[in-house]
Amino acid sequence: MSKVDLRVNIAGVELKNPVMTASGTFGSGIEYSEYVDLNRLGAVVTKGVANIPWKGNASPRVAETYGGMLNSVGLQNPGIEEFIKKDIPFLRQYDTKIIVNIAGRTVEDYCSVVERLASEDIDLLELNISCPNVKEGGVCFGTVPSMVEHVTKEVKKFAKQPLIVKLTPNVTDIVEIAKAAEAGGADGISLINTLLGMVIDIHKRKPVLANVVGGLSGPAIKPVAVRMVHQVAKATKLPIIGMGGIMTGEDAIEFIQAGATGVAVGTANFINPRATLDVLEGIENYLNQYGEEKIGDVRGII
Amino acid sequence: MSKVDLRVNIAGVELKNPVMTASGTFGSGIEYSEYVDLNRLGAVVTKGVANIPWKGNASPRVAETYGGMLNSVGLQNPGIEEFIKKDIPFLRQYDTKIIVNIAGRTVEDYCSVVERLASEDIDLLELNISCPNVKEGGVCFGTVPSMVEHVTKEVKKFAKQPLIVKLTPNVTDIVEIAKAAEAGGADGISLINTLLGMVIDIHKRKPVLANVVGGLSGPAIKPVAVRMVHQVAKATKLPIIGMGGIMTGEDAIEFIQAGATGVAVGTANFINPRATLDVLEGIENYLNQYGEEKIGDVRGII
Amino acid sequence: MKKKHIVEILLNEEIAPNNYRMVLSAKEIVEEVVAGQFVNVYCNKGELLLPRPISICEVNRESGELTLVYAVVGKGTKVISEMKVGEDLQIIGPLGRGFMILEDEEDEEENQENPVYLEHLIIAGGIGVPPMVELVKNLKGNVTVLLGFRCNPILEDIFKKYGATVHVATEDGSVGLKGNVMDLINQLKPKADMVYSCGPKPMLKAVAQWSKKENIATQISLEERMACGIGACLVCTCKIQKEEETDWENRRVCKDGPVFWRDEVIWDE
C-alpha cells in the first residue's frame, strides 16, 4: 500500500489527515483515548464550552431512532475556566490539532469565551450557533442570516485563532446562512449540526426525552448533510468540515467529493469506539484503490 | 378483541379509519389493489396530478439511504384529464375515500386542477406545495409564508371539496408555514413531505440520482415528522394528516398521540406491500391492549 | 390476493467469484412465471429497506423450485449471499413483463404437419445472462447463444444442456474469444428471426444498432433502480417512444418492462 498524502489545510492550519471528532460526542478525548490513539486523528473537536458552567437538560437525554438517535444534552459543560485547566493540557500531550467548540446564549457569552481562549494553545475555534439567543426570545442564532453575520463579526473581533462557524440544518436555505457567516468573516464552515426531532413512548404516553425535543444525528441524516455540504461548497469559498452520519471511510469520501475539506465523526463513536480510526483507514483504502496520490484530488469533484 | 371505534373526521369528511396512503407511493391504488383490499383503507391519496401531463425527471430516480430512500420522480403524471378518466372510476369501485394530491408550477396551474375537480366525485383535495414556483424563480411554494397563504387562498376560491395543504419540512419554522396555510383558509394540514437530500456514488464519482438531489423518506425521517406534527398540532386548530416513516401501528400511534387525526403510509409500502393493513391492525391492537374505546381518546395527548 | 412470500432457501452457492446460484422452494410463485420476469428480494436488514430485483433464472414447475443467479455488487447482494440454506427469504413476484415467445401453441396446432419454428439468437452479457436460461428452455426453434463476460463465464453448460449452440467471449480472453459480444457477432455473423438481449446498457445499445441494421426483430431487457417493483411509484422509468407519435414518454421498467421491443427504446447519453 503506497503512502497517500492525507494532509489537509483548514483556514491556514495543517491537519495530518481530515478525520476529526464531532463536538459533543467525544468529550475532550479523555475517555476515548483508552480506545483510540489520539495521535492518529487530524483534530479533536471538543464538547461545546461556555463562559460559565451549564447544567444542561434533565434526563433522559437520549432516544434511539431508526438509524439514528436524538440527544438533548443541552450543552452541559464545566465552563471555560475548568476547560482550560483540565482539557487543553490533556489534549496538548498528543500530536493532534485542538478545535474548541463554543456555546453561548448571547453574543457577549460567545465573545467572552473566544477572548479567554485567545492566549491559549489551541488551533481552531468552532462556533456552535445552534444555540437559542436568549435576548431574541430564544430563537436559534443559526436560523437568521442577520444574526449569523452579526455574531460571527463580533466574535471575530476577539478571535486569535481561525474561526469555523458551525451551522444548524434546521433552516430553509443553508446557502443563505453560510453566506451570512462568510460575510461576517468566518474562516470556515462546519455542517451539519443535528436536525430537530422528537420521539414519543406510546406506552408511557410521554416524550422519551425529558426535554421533549432533541437533535437527530447518525446515518439517518447523512443524505441531508451531504446535500448541504454540496450546496455550501458550490456557493462559498470557505473550507468545510462535513459531518452527519459518517460511519465509514466511504461515507467520509462522499462528504469530501461533495466538497468537504475535513470530516467529523460523531454518533458512530457510540456504535464503534474505534470509528474515527476505521474512517481514517477507509479513506486511505479508497484512495489507494484508485491510485490517488493526495486527498485533495477527490475533493469537491461532484 | 372488542371492536374499537376507528372512525376519524377530517375537515367534515368521515373516514372509516385513519390509515391512508402517502401520495406518490401508491399510484391510484391500481397496482397495490392486488396486494391490499382497498376497502379497508380510510382513504387512498393519489399520486400528485397537474393540469397537463408532466414527464418528470430522468432516471435513476431512486437511491437507497440508511433507513430511508431518496426519490426524484419529479411529479411525473398523466395530467388531470387522463386522471379523471381512469383513476377516479377505478377508486370509486371501492368503499374508501379519495384524496387527490395536486401539483403545480404556478398558482394558476393549481387552481385549474382544483376547478376541474370541482364536479368530480372525490372527497378531499391535498395541495402539494413542495413544488417550485416557476414565476418566483423556482423557489419552493411551501417555504415562503406569504406564498403559502396566497396559493391556499386562491385555490380555495375554486375548491368544492375541503382543502388539505401538504407542507414541506425543509423550512426553518414549520409553525409559521402552517399558520400561513390556516390564514389562507386551509381545512387541514398534511405533513411531512420529503427532506431534501443527496447521495453520491463514490466509485462512479457522480450523484446517484440523475437529478442530483431528491426527497428523503422512510423511517430515518420519522423523528423530524413527529416533531413537526406535534408543533403544528399545538399551534393550529386544523386536523392533521401525519406521515414520514410510518412502518407499523406503533409508529402511527406516535403520530396520533402527537396530534395527527389521519396517518399516511408511504415508503413502507415498498418494503411491505401490505404495510397499510399492518399499520391498521397495529393501531387496533394498541387500542385494544389499553382498552381504549375510540381512537380519538389517544389523539394529541402529548 | 398477492402477497409477500416467505420461501425456504434450498441452495446458495458461489458458482464463480462473486456469483451465486440460489435455489428457493417457491411453489406458489413458479406456476405463472414467464421467462424474463423477475422477483423482488428483501434483504431483511433494517438499514437496507428496498427490495433487490433479481431475474428469474429458471423454474421447475414440478418441484416448485425457483433458481436465481446473482452477482455480489453492493450491500444488499452481499447480505443475500451470506444467507444460509434452510433460512427464509422474503420475495414478491413474479414481476414485470417477460419475453414474448411468438411460436405459441396455436401456431403449432394450426401447422401440425409442419410447424414453423423461429431461428433464435440470444445475446447476453454479465449478469444479464441468467434470465436467458428459462427463455432457452421455452424456445422451440434453433437457439444460438452469445455470452460476454469480463472474466469468469457462468451458466455456459446449462445452455448447452438445453440444446443451444453457445459462443463465449471474455474481455480478458481467459475463455472463448477475447473481446465482447459485438466481437462475437462480427466474427460469427449470425442470422436469426428474433434477437433477445439482456446485459449492460452499452452492450444493449450496440446490439440494438446491429440488429436494426440487420432488420431482425429484437426484444431487450432493461435495468433500472426500483422501489415498489410493481408499477406504483414511478421511480424506475425509461424513455419509450410513444406509438404513432414523435414524442416519448416515461414507462415503468418494473411493470411495462423489463422487456421492451428494440424500436420502443430511446437510448440517451
Next chain:
Amino acid sequence: MKKKHIVEILLNEEIAPNNYRMVLSAKEIVEEVVAGQFVNVYCNKGELLLPRPISICEVNRESGELTLVYAVVGKGTKVISEMKVGEDLQIIGPLGRGFMILEDEEDEEENQENPVYLEHLIIAGGIGVPPMVELVKNLKGNVTVLLGFRCNPILEDIFKKYGATVHVATEDGSVGLKGNVMDLINQLKPKADMVYSCGPKPMLKAVAQWSKKENIATQISLEERMACGIGACLVCTCKIQKEEETDWENRRVCKDGPVFWRDEVIWDE
C-alpha cells in the same frame, strides 16, 4: 488499548418468562470485573445503533465465563434474546464504577485473629437483581437478600448457593410474600451495616428513605438511558449533590456510577 470485544455465546436460555441468562466466553473481560459494573451489548442490527447496558451478573475468572441476565423489554433485548449459541456478540466493558466492598484484605490482615465482617443487606427488584450475584460472591460477612418481583422470581437459588439468606416478595403473591421489598422490610425489620440496592426508581427511593431513617450506609445502583457508555457524551446524567455545597451537578451514570452513595443522589419527581 481497550477495544470492542467479539465474544462467543455459550448459552442463551429463557430462565423465566421473558428473562434470559446468557453466558459468554470473555476471558479478556472477566479479569478486572467489580460487582455492579456493566457491559455494553451491541445488537448488530442496522436500525438499532446504540449499545444496550447490561449488568454483569457473574464472572468465572478460571473459565473466563461472563454471565448476563436480562429481561426482554424492547427491540434490542428481543434481538439479543434471539441470538444463538455459537454466534458472536460484540461488547465493551467492564464499564462503570461498581459496588464498594469495605471489608478489604488489609482489614483481614490487621485483625487476623478476629476479622470484623459487616452485616450486609441487599435489596433488589426485578431486573436490578442480576448484579447482586457477583456482589454476594465477594462479600465475606453475613448477607441477607431481599428480592422483589412482579411475578416470576429469578436467581433466588443462586443467592442461597452462595450462602445468603434470601427472602422473596412477589406482587401477585405467587411466590413468597405478596407485596414488594418494602413490605418485606416492614415484616422482617432487618438490621445491617451496609445496604446495597438496585431496581426500579420508586423502589430505590423508598429503600433510601428507610435506610436513611435507620442510619445505614447505603450504595445505590442507578439506571439511565445511555449512548457512549464510557463517559464522553453526557447523555446519561443523574443529579448528584456536590460535596461541601448546597448545589447539585449532573454526573454520568455510566462512568461516575452506576453505583452511588445514597446521600449523593437527588431524587426528583
